[in-house]
Amino acid sequence: MAKKTVLRKPKGFLDVYKHKPGAEKDRTHYCPGCGHGILHKLVAEALEDLDVVDRTVLMSPVGCSVFAYYYFDTGHFQVAHGRAPAVATAVSRANPDAITISYQGDGDLAAIGGNNILQAANRGENFVVFFVNNAIYGMTGGQMAPTTLEGQKTTTTPYGRNPLTDGYPIKMCEVISQLYAPVYVTRTSLHDNANVRKTRNAVRKAIQNVKEKKGFSFVEVLGMCPSGWKMSSTDAQRWIEEEMIPVFPLGVYKDVTDEDRSSIDRPTPVHEVDRVLEALDVTTEKAELLSKREVEPRYANPSIRASGFGGQGIMSMGQAIARVGMKYGYEVSWLPSYGPEMRGGTANCSVKVQENKIGACEATEPTVIIAMNRPSLERFEKILQPDGTIIYNSTLIEVEPTREDAEVYPVPITGLADDLGNTRVQSMVGVGAFAGVTDLFDPEEVIKLLPEMFGSKASLIELNEKAVRAGYEYVKENF
Amino acid sequence: METVNGEREYPFCEIDPEECKGCHLCVSSCPAEVLEVSDNLNSKGFHYAEYKGSGCIGCGFCFYMCPEPGAITVYLKDYEPGKAV
Amino acid sequence: MAKKLLKGNHAAVYGAVLAGCEAYYGYPITPASEIAEMAATLMPKLCRTFLQAESEVAAMNMVYGASGSGKRVMTASSGPGVSLKQEAISYSAGSALPCVIVDIMRGGPGLGNIGPEQGDYKQVVHGGGHGNYKCIVLAPNSCQEMCDLTMLAFELADKYRNPAFVLTDGVIGQMMEAVEIPQTVAQLPDKSDWAVMGTAESKNLINSIYLDHDELEEWNRKLQEKYRSLEQNEVRIEEYMVEDADYVGIAYGSASRVLRTTVDTARSQGMKIGMLRPITLYPFPVKEIAALPDRGVKGVLTVELSCGQMVNDVNLALKGKMRSEFYGRMGGNVPSSNELLEKFKELFGV
Known part of the structure; x- marks a missing residue:
């Protein structure tokens, strides 16, 4: 950068503030002596000097700087109160080469958006935050901010901020600098020439960090608010020096920009159809459907309720029946009981395998129930359709079904799995038993589906194969 | 300020009275004490700041301390009129 | 075409990926969490963005950011989460930003329970956030439609520059059915005339603030015109x-x-x-x-x-x-x- 020969309105600003309503399109809305104007100038100058004006996207927050978008010759988002870091996160990820700036005040950043700033910092997002701390809500007329000093009078602390009721001024640099991800955290001030100069350097360094994709930079700037503080501009400068700085000490709180950290590179999104379909694991070939088997009328279009303890594989049992039904060209649906119930106590699912389009998917009046434990038998035999079918796990259920109209198949499902050396395969024993009872499908077709259900681990597949056959053969041999 | 032979004497400072909001941060920031508060009012009713006409040292403090983007321009020692900057 | 046995929640993500959705921002909540989980699985495979946000509020504001940056973007939640998202949904509608929000409704009010309910109808169909706005609302009743209508939601959202909801209940989100996956990907529209993309050509402004009363009324009238056009052209039964x-x-x-x-x-x-x-x-x-x-x-x-x-x-x-x-x-x-x-x-x- 060549040495400056003139200090004039930086080119980071628009010549004419086109978005500003009214006739005055050449001056800001800020009050006389406002710190925002000074910081705006330092930012605009840095954008020009670092040659990034056109690449910059600025978040205008809710607060006095809500109209920052009037002034800068950049792209703009006006954002909801406190949410600038969340919006900036998505902006910088959407367009990683953008110079994303989140410009925020103290109420916005440290109160309503407290979590948003903390989490964006913790993720190490590649953007810079300029945080103007003036210890007050300016835009809304001088209410207490999270950074308001103890004893400071505001319109909502008319007797002075009382820590017992209002808490203490929050020190954001101290908080943010505790996190690993941020690369640069500093607090500066605008109250005199030397500190404006330091702020200028901090602004430039922070923007350079984003340009180099180093990650998250946080520049807190103590700025004057003569209107909110009800004092002259020069008294406001003194107030910063005498009252604010003792509470908010200036200095660099963290700087790891020279450390060898990986830069925040984001890969280019892929949209090519072949790669998309591959990612979705979609085969382009149409699957050959198996020809449907002759099924006894009582087992045609079954509406199935499978139920048992969480952990008995009830969901896989139901899914296996639905999957194999698909192979025969049936309409299928599977509906689980979901949520905490399935992780702790009992689990059940409804499966329908039907010729026609399926309406209701919950088996409210099932034609077949598969009960893996006693509570399931007792609960679901009540809703079984007249002359329905009950397949129950006789290993764990010592009572007999009470439904006298039902066709009943006691199968030692858990016991057969245990004989194979692992009770965890009991769900596939159940599927085999269902195939044996209904003849709706060939159990070997379930076996072909095992890899897509359980992955390719050979020992697991083999065990489940044996389980399907064990359930099927037990039914064929005993009934 | 023009010199006797008609050329500007660099560095010097220019304040646009209409952009000035009369906060006077520039006046108090000037180490050479060459800025002052005008007795005149601008159209917004502010006593704007003005350059006394000589003595500017080109430090730029007034420029950086001024909250209005375009109110103050400082022409430094090496400024060449007409050359793009 | 081959069919896949998919959960409704998963099918919505399939639809989103095919629609060219480049970013997913979400927060876990039953019975919608499988949407985030599937997005977390699929998006990185295609170098697209998945981010588990710090809150529902943040997730929706991230959607606002990604949408304003010109990207197709989606989030999903259930009632309690959608209540929180309303802030940024109003901002998105007010800024004419296209995006897709999937709401898998559960029991309410309050924490309610995680069973299927349709109690979000009013907060989704009739606004929910502040101001005079409407969201496009599509209501799938099958896993196939979870895929198809999610794709349609992206198209309509872009066509009308408006947030679009995919609104269904826990049953449809949680159930599995055979889904025929379309074998084409969407053509992504050019948004450079209004989006902000960090380039000299896209120094636009995304906002919903109009201080002047007449200007804001005028903007509201434009929004209402858009809704009349939707009512005229997009009804589906x-x-x-x-x-x-x-x-x-x-x-x-x-x-x-x-x-x-x-x-x-x-x-x-x-x-x-x-x-x-x-x-x-x-x-x-x-x-x-x-x-x-x-x-x-x-x-x-x-x-x-x-x-x-x-x-x-x-x-x-x-x-x-x-x-x-x-x-x-x-x-x-x-x-x-x-x-x-x-x-x-x-x-x-x-």
Whole structure:
């Protein structure tokens, strides 16, 4: 950068503030002596000097700087109160080469958006935050901010901020600098020439960090608010020096920009159809459907309720029946009981395998129930359709079904799995038993589906194969 | 300020009275004490700041301390009129 | 085309990926979490963004950011989360930003429970956030539609520069069905005239603030014009055996699945019952419902998993011209098809 020969309105600003309503399109809305104007100038100058004006996207927050978008010759988002870091996160990820700036005040950043700033910092997002701390809500007329000093009078602390009721001024640099991800955290001030100069350097360094994709930079700037503080501009400068700085000490709180950290590179999104379909694991070939088997009328279009303890594989049992039904060209649906119930106590699912389009998917009046434990038998035999079918796990259920109209198949499902050396395969024993009872499908077709259900681990597949056959053969041999 | 032979004497400072909001941060920031508060009012009713006409040292403090983007321009020692900057 | 057995929640993500969705921002909540989980699985494979946000509020604001940056973007949640998202949904509508929000409804109010309900109808269809705005609302009732209507939601969102909801309940989100996956990807529209993309050509402004009262009124009028156009052009319904029906059930989402079975049972018993299912809840099928009396229908029964929210729109459409009844279940309960049949018999004496 060549040495400056003139200090004039930086080119980071628009010549004419086109978005500003009214006739005055050449001056800001800020009050006389406002710190925002000074910081705006330092930012605009840095954008020009670092040659990034056109690449910059600025978040205008809710607060006095809500109209920052009037002034800068950049792209703009006006954002909801406190949410600038969340919006900036998505902006910088959407367009990683953008110079994303989140410009925020103290109420916005440290109160309503407290979590948003903390989490964006913790993720190490590649953007810079300029945080103007003036210890007050300016835009809304001088209410207490999270950074308001103890004893400071505001319109909502008319007797002075009382820590017992209002808490203490929050020190954001101290908080943010505790996190690993941020690369640069500093607090500066605008109250005199030397500190404006330091702020200028901090602004430039922070923007350079984003340009180099180093990650998250946080520049807190103590700025004057003569209107909110009800004092002259020069008294406001003194107030910063005498009252604010003792509470908010200036200095660099963290700087790891020279450390060898990986830069925040984001890969280019892929949209090519072949790669998309591959990612979705979609085969382009149409699957050959198996020809449907002759099924006894009582087992045609079954509406199935499978139920048992969480952990008995009830969901896989139901899914296996639905999957194999698909192979025969049936309409299928599977509906689980979901949520905490399935992780702790009992689990059940409804499966329908039907010729026609399926309406209701919950088996409210099932034609077949598969009960893996006693509570399931007792609960679901009540809703079984007249002359329905009950397949129950006789290993764990010592009572007999009470439904006298039902066709009943006691199968030692858990016991057969245990004989194979692992009770965890009991769900596939159940599927085999269902195939044996209904003849709706060939159990070997379930076996072909095992890899897509359980992955390719050979020992697991083999065990489940044996389980399907064990359930099927037990039914064929005993009934 | 023009010199006797008609050329500007660099560095010097220019304040646009209409952009000035009369906060006077520039006046108090000037180490050479060459800025002052005008007795005149601008159209917004502010006593704007003005350059006394000589003595500017080109430090730029007034420029950086001024909250209005375009109110103050400082022409430094090496400024060449007409050359793009 | 090959079919895949997919959960409704997963099918929505398949649809999003095919629609060119480049970013997913979300927060876990039952019964919608599988959407985030599938997005977390698929998006990185295609170098697209998945981020688990710090809150529902943040997630929706991230959607606002990604959308304003010109990207197709999605989030998903359930009632309590959608309540929190309303802030940024209002901002998105006010800034004319396209995005897709999937709401897998659960029981409420408050924490309620995680069973299926349709109690978010009002907060989704009639706004929910502040201001005069509408979201496009599509209501799938199958896993296939979770995929297809999510894709459509992206198209409509972009066409109208407006947030679009995919609104369904826990049943449709949690169930699995065979889904035919479309084998094409969407053409992504050019948004450089309004989006902010960090380039000299896209130094645009995304905002919803208009200090001048007349300017804001003018902007609101433009939004209303857009909604009139949606109402004119984008209504979608499914009719089932309405043609000769004496009585028609009206339902969406999983309630419409049950109702379909009721219609089948009724027909097998000689009762002329049909079903009208709004696929778009906004725009609502006002004309289609208003036309029912002239088609010989004597009465309608609106069925919802709620205390009766959509039924208000049905009644507004009918303007009292026909008998209109309501039956709803709440708390995570779903009526059985026989329960609905009994209701038809009891109310209409069929």
